[in-house]
Amino acid sequence: IGIWHSGPQYVIEALDSEMGRDVHTVVVPIHDYELVVSRDPLNIRTVLVSHSADWDLSEHRTASWEPMLGHGIFTSRGERWKQSRALIRPQFATDQINDFRMYERHVQQLFAAIDRHHDGTHISGWTRAFDLQPLLYNFALDVMTEMLYGYSVHSQNPSERVDLPVISGHEPPDRENIGRHMDAGKAWIETRGALWKYRWLLPSQQFFKHCAAIHNYADWFVQLRLQQGDKYLENLQQQGGQPNRDRYVLVHELAKMTQDPVELRSQTLNALTAGRDTTAALIGWIVYFLARHPVVAKKLRREVVDLFGPYVSGQPSGIEFRQVRDSLPYMNAVINETLRMAPVVPLNDRVSLRDTVLPRGGGPKRDQPVFVPAGTQILIPIYALAQRPDIWGPDAGVFRPERWIEDGGCKPGFEFIPFGGGGRQCLGQQLARLKSAYLIVRFLQRYDDIANAEVPPDAPVKFHHTIENRSGSVRTDTNKTLKGHKLLVIAPWEAPVGFVEKLAAEFPDLQVDYHVHGRSATPPSTTSVSDETWRDVTILLTFATLPTPEQAPKLQYVQLMSAGANHVLDKPLFKDTEVTFCTANGVHGPQISEWIISTYLAFEHRLPSYLEHQKEGRWNKGDMYTIEDAADKTIGILGYGSIGRQTARVASAMGMKVHAYTLHPRPTPESRRDRGWTPPGLGDPEGTIPTKWFSGGTEKELHAFLGSGLDLLVIATPLTGRTQHLLSTAEFDVLARGDSGGGSSSSRKRKTFVSNIARGPVVDTDALLRALEKGLIRGAALDVTDPEPLPDGHPLWSAPNAIVTPHVSGSSTRYSERVLAILEVNLGRLAEGGEFFNHVDRREGY
Numbered sequence: 001i002g003i004w005h006s007g008p009q010y011v012i013e014a015l016d017s018e019m020g021r022d023v024h025t026v027v028v029p030i031h032d033y034e035l036v037v038s039r040d041p042l043n044i045r046t047v048l049v050s051h052s053a054d055w056d057l058s059e060h061r062t063a064s065w066e067p068m069l070g071h072g073i074f075t076s077r078g079e080r081w082k083q084s085r086a087l088i089r090p091q092f093a094t095d096q097i098n099d100f101r102m103y104e105r106h107v108q109q110l111f112a113a114i115d116r117h118h119d120g121t122h123i124s125g126w127t128r129a130f131d132l133q134p135l136l137y138n139f140a141l142d143v144m145t146e147m148l149y150g151y152s153v154h155s156q157n158p159s160e161r162v163d164l165p166v167i168s169g170h171e172p173p174d175r176e177n178i179g180r181h182m183d184a185g186k187a188w189i190e191t192r193g194a195l196w197k198y199r200w201l202l203p204s205q206q207f208f209k210h211c212a213a214i215h216n217y218a219d220w221f222v223q224l225r226l227q228q229g230d231k232y233l234e235n236l237q238q239q240g241g242q243p244n245r246d247r248y249v250l251v252h253e254l255a256k257m258t259q260d261p262v263e264l265r266s267q268t269l270n271a272l273t274a275g276r277d278t279t280a281a282l283i284g285w286i287v288y289f290l291a292r293h294p295v296v297a298k299k300l301r302r303e304v305v306d307l308f309g310p311y312v313s314g315q316p317s318g319i320e321f322r323q324v325r326d327s328l329p330y331m332n333a334v335i336n337e338t339l340r341m342a343p344v345v346p347l348n349d350r351v352s353l354r355d356t357v358l359p360r361g362g363g364p365k366r367d368q369p370v371f372v373p374a375g376t377q378i379l380i381p382i383y384a385l386a387q388r389p390d391i392w393g394p395d396a397g398v399f400r401p402e403r404w405i406e407d408g409g410c411k412p413g414f415e416f417i418p419f420g421g422g423g424r425q426c427l428g429q430q431l432a433r434l435k436s437a438y439l440i441v442r443f444l445q446r447y448d449d450i451a452n453a454e455v456p457p458d459a460p461v462k463f464h465h466t467i468e469n470r471s472g473s474v475r476t477d478t479n480k481t482l483k484g485h486k487l488l489v490i491a492p493w494e495a496p497v498g499f500v501e502k503l504a505a506e507f508p509d510l511q512v513d514y515h516v517h518g519r520s521a522t523p524p525s526t527t528s529v530s531d532e533t534w535r536d537v538t539i540l541l542t543f544a545t546l547p548t549p550e551q552a553p554k555l556q557y558v559q560l561m562s563a564g565a566n567h568v569l570d571k572p573l574f575k576d577t578e579v580t581f582c583t584a585n586g587v588h589g590p591q592i593s594e595w596i597i598s599t600y601l602a603f604e605h606r607l608p609s610y611l612e613h614q615k616e617g618r619w620n621k622g623d624m625y626t627i628e629d630a631a632d633k634t635i636g637i638l639g640y641g642s643i644g645r646q647t648a649r650v651a652s653a654m655g656m657k658v659h660a661y662t663l664h665p666r667p668t669p670e671s672r673r674d675r676g677w678t679p680p681g682l683g684d685p686e687g688t689i690p691t692k693w694f695s696g697g698t699e700k701e702l703h704a705f706l707g708s709g710l711d712l713l714v715i716a717t718p719l720t721g722r723t724q725h726l727l728s729t730a731e732f733d734v735l736a737r738g739d740s741g742g743g744s745s746s747s748r749k750r751k752t753f754v755s756n757i758a759r760g761p762v763v764d765t766d767a768l769l770r771a772l773e774k775g776l777i778r779g780a781a782l783d784v785t786d787p788e789p790l791p792d793g794h795p796l797w798s799a800p801n802a803i804v805t806p807h808v809s810g811s812s813t814r815y816s817e818r819v820l821a822i823l824e825v826n827l828g829r830l831a832e833g834g835e836f837f838n839h840v841d842r843r844e845g846y
């Protein structure tokens with residue numbers, strides 16, 4: 001009991017002080033039985049490998065865990081274990097379990113949770129001191145539950161949880177509390193285990209309550225899998241464009257081999273217990289040591305950044321599991337050294353099934369075999385093995401990853417067994433190592449410093465005999481100086497005075513290369529920049545000059561100067577890489593909304609004909625009695641982005657009602673927020689101006705919007721495959737039918753004025769001409785046309801009630817200033833983390 005209740009250091013202390021430093025195997029009489037403790041690799045090898053048939057798990061261990069986990073690989077012995085191992089082992093042999101895309105989603109949730117510890121004084125970039133350990137446990141639980149059941153509990157961010165279908169006769173799984181039930185259940189097992197023979201003395205009602213909750217949790221998913229069969233994967237929530245059929249879900253795979261619900265529950269719970277705390281503890285210990293060994297942290301960060309580059313927010317990491325496994329020698333050394341200093345499973349044990357022998361430890365010189373009668377427990381102090389100075393050198397107690405690399409690298413045998421050894425060796429070793437390494441890679445890419453904030457800072461390392469971690473308090477820092485980054489600007493205009501200097505002050509380590517190409521219509525070719533310059537570029541600001549992926553292998557973020565991205569969608573750099581593209585969406589809001597309102601008012605106030613009269617010198621009031629003002633009219637904005645929002649602001653100031661239309665539904669206040677960039681004080685950042693909000697991708701939904709009684713329709717959608725000819729004959733017919741309820745005034749049949757500032761092909765030109773000629777719409781203001789430029793003699797030039805301008809609505813002398821402001825904020829995001837403004841979504845194409 002002394003051993004179980006003290007840390008693993010106790011074994012070393014007890015052996016060293018009572019028996020001597022050279023004694024590695026002892027037989028300890030405890031009450032009515034004898035316990036063997038051995039820190040001799042030869043003996044351990046004998047137990048785990050060469051005479052493993054003589055040994056098995058103690059009944060003590062399997063019986064303690066069994067109420068919580070049932071019979072699974074972790075809790076069964078003999079034949080039963082063999083069957084479990086045969087079932088589970090192939091699962092861990094598949095590369096599919098190393099799904100970094102899944103980890104990345106949870107890493108992002110972890111970063112968001114870390115970022116919540118920024119205390120607002122962003123200048124330094126440091127978070128306030130906090131304990132990282134609970135967040136790592138959340139991470140491991142979230143990843144494991146998704147891997148095992150396909151549905152993560154999202155303990156890091158419960159708002160990510162998806163709604164679950166109803167299964168009659170089964171309580172929904174308690175995602176909120178499953179982690180707590182597991183922790184509490186484990187604590188009971190440890191206490192019951194320590195008291196083993198006297199465990200009946202403990203009241204156990206609470207323990208069994210936790211076990212029931214854990215069983216319910218697993219049973220629900222097992223039932224769902226059994227009911228849905230092969231459709232289980234298909235029905236999972238779609239994740240980041242990844243086809244569901246490629247997902248790895250343990251319960252689904254196991255159910256292909258057995259349909260026994262109890263077996264499925266037990267095996268998945270065994271894996272959950274084996275894999276959750278262990279991995280969280282390992283990651284925690286790695287951070288613990290990095291925070292206390294800045295030289296190691298720096299060296300490791302160098303290795304990571306050299307291979308993968310710095311962190312780019314909003315962009316998939318693009319990291320392959322083979323790279324993490326094979327190309328990060330120092331990372332492997334750090335992980336090994338962490339496991340040596342703080343093996344997260346510091347003690348293992350076995351019981352002899354028959355009379356047997358350990359090869360060493362007996363006789364006066366302790367080099368003779370030791371007889372072990374059947375039923376003897378042997379304690380395998382993994383921690384003590386990894387701390388022997390005669391094996392590891394006099395600095396065995398020092399955290400020094402270099403020992404794993406120098407002199408051709410250290411290749412330990414049974415003196416280093418953090419994952420056990422022999423037939424029962426850990427099946428999750430690769431998974432645990434890769435998951436931890438991946439998280440640390442992303443962590444170091446994103447944060448360039450970690451500080452130990454423990455008080456006192458040099459408190460001694462405290463271990464626990466069982467799976468335990470104490471990562472300590474850390475603070476994190478980001479790569480705020482943009483070290484290692486190079487920005488290339490290819491612009492038609494000179495940098496505004498002071499701009500480059502301002503960037504240098506903000507991001508001292510950022511290199512800036514500014515190329516001016518003048519105002520030609522075609523973008524300059526990539527050859528105007530030397531190959532050497534391209535090679536190091538990590539950030540590019542351009543209208544349309546894009547290198548090939550090979551030309552600029554380090555490129556991470558492209559800031560386009562245009563509001564749309566349609567001209568880059570077919571470029572290899574966009575299609576074939578994961579480089580982040582951002583548009584200059586937002587720079588156009590003020591001037592284009594002015595164009596929309598001014599052409600609309602000009603039309604309504606008959607300015608074109610009065611200007612004609614003015615040219616002729618005629619005082620002619622024309623049809624002044626039919627002029628209507630804008631108050632109480634309805635403006636419909638198709639595409640409620642930055643231009644739409646600023647137009648809504650101006651229109652509502654004139655007393656207009658605003659109907660907004662977006663592709664995706666925006667039911668909540670949060671979803672209505674503007675995520676793009678807007679000049680301060682403009683637009684509709686909270687999305688509160690519209691009086692009605694329409695959405696959807698179907699014709700029916702679009703027609704409901706078009707039929708909502710619009711006096712002015714503004715087309716402000718991006719041009720994508722979905723929006724090509726979005727307005728065609730059928731749509732103009734809906735507009736012509738006018739108010740289908742909810743518009744300005746249902747008694748009056750007032751036609752719609754259509755304003756297109758998006759892209760010509762969003763509107764079918766023939767249908768538009770027909771609508772103008774037949775008077776289906778009131779008129780149109782077109783800054784964009786299809787074809788463009790509009791050829792001489794094209795019928796649109798002379799179509800009735802049309803105002804045509806040559807794609808100039810976006811012009812403003814403030815353009816470059818606003819583009820550079822977006823670049824600057826996005827550089828801040830790159831440096832400090834957080835979502836990029838105007839990030840182009842590869843699936844949506846804008």
Ligand code: HEM
Nearest residue numbers: 073274275278279282345418419420424425426427428432
């Ligand atoms: C740092 C992380 C981990 C450590 C240190 C660790 C350690 C161990 C150790 C020492 C054993 C052997 C127990 C014995 O000999 O009785 C073991 C067994 C096992 N581990 Fe891990 N483990 C880790 C992560 C994982 C993960 C992530 C999984 C899977 C999701 C996993 C699954 C298993 C299984 C299924 C066994 C039982 C194998 C058997 O009895 O046949 N482990 N682990």
